[in-house]
Each structure stands twice: as structure tokens, then as C-alpha cells.
Amino acid sequence: MKDPRNVLVIATRQIGDVLLTAPLIAAARQRWPDASIDVLGFAGTLGMLKGNPDIRGFVEVPSGSGWRAAWPFVRRLWRRYDLALITQQSDRAHLYGWVAARVRSGLVPGRAAISWWKRCLLTHAVRIDDETTPTVVEKLKLLEPWRALPPEVNVAAPPEVALPLDLDALLGDAPIVVHVPSMWRYKQWPIAKYIEFVGELLARGHQVVLTGSKSETDQAQIAEVRALGSPPQVIDVSGQLNLNQVGTLLRRAALYVGPDTSITHLAAACGTPVVALFGPTNPIRWGPWPQGHAASSPYLRAQPRQSSRRVILLQAEQACVACGHAGCEDHHHSRSLCLEALPVQRVLDECLAELRMRPGKDQREGDLGASRLK
Structure with a gap:
């Protein structure tokens, strides 16, 4: 040809x-x-x-x-x-x-x-x-017929677009972006665990920004977490930003936490430190791509904690992880016992450790971004 x-x-x-x-x-x-x-x-x-x-x-x-x-x-x-x-x-x-x-x-x-x-x-x-x-x-x-695999692979994120002025004024120096909703239940970390997790972050003085779509399902999942605080401690931008603006927000974030969903892939593409919460999905296939990784799998199929470049991937310690099915009953609205078994404390510990490692920042817990929240 x-x-x-x-x-x-x-x-x-x-x-x-x-x-x-x-x-x-x-x-x-x-x-x-x-x-x-x-x-x-x-x-x-x-x-x-x-x-x-x-x-x-x-x-x-x-x-x-x-x-x-x-x-x-x-x-x-x-x-x-x-x-x-x-x-x-x-x-x-x-x-x-x-x-x-x-x-x-x-x-x-x-x-x-x-x-x-x-x-x-x-x-x-x-x-x-x-x-x-x-x-x-x-x-x-x-x-393959025309060129070999590249030595390293990057996922290009959408270019930045300015955030709304009112949101820009509220953002601290180190916001933590938390994506609560999943399109399908079988990928959903329980809302009760998100409530406990975000509550612990707020108690330590961190600013939390919630992302998601304006769909009825997403809004219902976000509502109880949103109720934990008011701006600027808790900012809900769900349904208010286009994908370019979400990318701008993620590039400014100190950390992103979310499930197996599209925004988690976007956060990794933006170079944001990511803590990804995986259940039945095989991370070899669908784990967030670490920028600059070789054209080979960054992950194993099942490991309680995996880290590659700026991505940390957490899974429950169960023999069935990762089964590759759509939850325990193998349909979109199935529960996933492996996600229900993923403890809040494990997720929180990973996040706090990542925040303490931020270069050029005060490493005392709770100080990150707190000055802008008072």
C-alpha cells in the first residue's frame, strides 16, 4: 500500500x-x-x-x-x-x-x-x-504492518481550557479530586465508604473537589458526599465542566481518587497522581495508563497494591480478584464483593502518603492547601 x-x-x-x-x-x-x-x-x-x-x-x-x-x-x-x-x-x-x-x-x-x-x-x-x-x-x-510498537507510550490528554472564574477563585494550592460515581454498579466503591473517606480528608484540612456528570444517577451518588461540607472545603463541579476543563482541574490537583472509569484514565493522562480503586476489572487490560511506560503491561492481574510511575492501583485481598466479570452476578447492576471489601483505611493511608511526598510542599499532614481554606 x-x-x-x-x-x-x-x-x-x-x-x-x-x-x-x-x-x-x-x-x-x-x-x-x-x-x-x-x-x-x-x-x-x-x-x-x-x-x-x-x-x-x-x-x-x-x-x-x-x-x-x-x-x-x-x-x-x-x-x-x-x-x-x-x-x-x-x-x-x-x-x-x-x-x-x-x-x-x-x-x-x-x-x-x-x-x-x-x-x-x-x-x-x-x-x-x-x-x-x-x-x-x-x-x-x-x-504492525507499517511500524513497530513505540519504545514508550503516552496518552494525550485534551488541551487545557480555563476554569470558570468562580471555581478558580475557590481552588486551593493542593485540591484533592474525588470521583464518586460509576456508570455501572459493579464498578462502584460503596457510597458509604466514600463518605467516610472524604470525611477523613476534610478532618485533616484537605480541600476536596467532586467530579461527575449531570446525569440523575451521578447526582444521586454524589449527593451524600457533597453534604459533608460547603465551599471551599467541598466543591462539587459535577456536570459543570467540559472535558477540557476537567483536565485543567486535574492538572492542578495534588491527587485524584476514583474507580474504574473514564475520568480516572483522564487523570493519569494529565500526569496527576492517581489512586485507582479496582474491583472485578482486569487491570492488565484497563488499568490507568502510566505516562511514558513501555508498550507492555504496567500491572499484574491481582495484587493488593500496584504502583507504576504516578499511578497507584488498589484491589481487595480476595482470591477471586480480578475475575473479569461484571460483578458477582455478572451484570451491570451487580454488586462486587471485592469492592465492598476494599477498606477505607487502606485508601486513606495511600492518599496521605502520596500527599506527604509532594515535592516542594510542607509535608505535615493537613497543611497542604489549608492556608487557602481558612
Whole structure:
């Protein structure tokens, strides 16, 4: 194949997975510096990549619509690109790739019986490995016919955008960002534990900033934690910032604490010290990517505490961790006993130890940012 002039990256999943396509896009730009690179994804999910200098434009498609409704869009997409990089295994992603480009490299399920037709449509196929290959590295393997894996991998965070003036005035020197909500219950550290954890931080004089969306579910999960204090000790910015502004907030934070969710990946990409709370999810696949790590797994599947660069990943000490299922009952609304078993004290101890290690700051517990809160 001649060097492509137009490349389409297909990322039809949620915002966290979209962010993890950034290393693939950067690698494609390095391989083909003169190519135009577009990203196709569902409407409302591409914000993590907006402002990325390696991207020319975005192609938004409606999620959940049938092919009849999508037909006008499909006609416009027909063979507009020289190469499609398909970062999802879904039927729809592969059909979009077939429509868009003559040359296609894509991810396919491990079971040949359900992926044969997708392999037939591809010039290069990457078999999904749900056990031992990080998602970031798996996406980079889509470029194997044209370049080797890079020696180190970075996830480009969205560029900074100024915070609202009223929020900027309230922020102390060392805010701690806490992300309480999870989209699915099986990834949720219990709200009662968040209440106890944030209460301990406030008792030590730390400023806590709560993030999340404006959805009814997120607001219900945040409400009891928000009630622990008032600004400036507790600031709730949930639903008030775009992703670029959330990135600005995270870059100013002394620490971020959150579950297996998209904002946790964003915090790691921003270079913020992260304490990630993992339950049944396999961290080899989905652990927050430590900036500059080699193209290999930063984590083991199960370890009570793992640390890589600026990311600390905590798991419960149970034999079933990490099972890889959607909780104990294997559905989105299942409870996860492993998350329920993760003690507040362990999380608190990790956070306080990380805060004491901040360079150039007073290391006495409770002094960080306290002067701005009085």
C-alpha cells in the first residue's frame, strides 16, 4: 500500500475507550506525517480527543440507530479514506470500516467462529486478548504492518481550557479530586465508604473537589458526599465542566481518587497522581495508563497494591480478584464483593502518603492547601 493520504480511526465506544485511542493516533501521525487523520465515533463521546493536534476532524454517528437511518451518512462515507483503523470488535465498527476504506486494519474477537467474516474484510487483523494485553497496546498493534510498537507510550490528554472564574477563585494550592460515581454498579466503591473517606480528608484540612456528570444517577451518588461540607472545603463541579476543563482541574490537583472509569484514565493522562480503586476489572487490560511506560503491561492481574510511575492501583485481598466479570452476578447492576471489601483505611493511608511526598510542599499532614481554606 502506498502511504495513505486520508486515515480514519473508528472508535465507537464510550469516552474512556476513545481517549485510549490517542497513542494509536499519535503513532499513525508519526508514521505518516503528511496524512489527514479523522476519528469516527458516537455523538457525544469524542470530547476526549478534541483539540488533539494529530486529528484533522471528527465524524459523529448516532448511537443505537438502524442502518436505514444511517444510510445517508454511509453514502457520504463511501471510500473517502485510504486506510481505516478499526479499534472496536463490534459489527457496526467493522461495517463502517468496510464502507470507508479499501484497506482496513481492525480488532477481532478471539473466537474464530464469530469473527471469520470480519477477518475476511480486513487487510490486517489483531486478535483481542482479554487476559494479558493492555487495551492501549492492542490498539497500537493495528499499525504492525507499517511500524513497530513505540519504545514508550503516552496518552494525550485534551488541551487545557480555563476554569470558570468562580471555581478558580475557590481552588486551593493542593485540591484533592474525588470521583464518586460509576456508570455501572459493579464498578462502584460503596457510597458509604466514600463518605467516610472524604470525611477523613476534610478532618485533616484537605480541600476536596467532586467530579461527575449531570446525569440523575451521578447526582444521586454524589449527593451524600457533597453534604459533608460547603465551599471551599467541598466543591462539587459535577456536570459543570467540559472535558477540557476537567483536565485543567486535574492538572492542578495534588491527587485524584476514583474507580474504574473514564475520568480516572483522564487523570493519569494529565500526569496527576492517581489512586485507582479496582474491583472485578482486569487491570492488565484497563488499568490507568502510566505516562511514558513501555508498550507492555504496567500491572499484574491481582495484587493488593500496584504502583507504576504516578499511578497507584488498589484491589481487595480476595482470591477471586480480578475475575473479569461484571460483578458477582455478572451484570451491570451487580454488586462486587471485592469492592465492598476494599477498606477505607487502606485508601486513606495511600492518599496521605502520596500527599506527604509532594515535592516542594510542607509535608505535615493537613497543611497542604489549608492556608487557602481558612
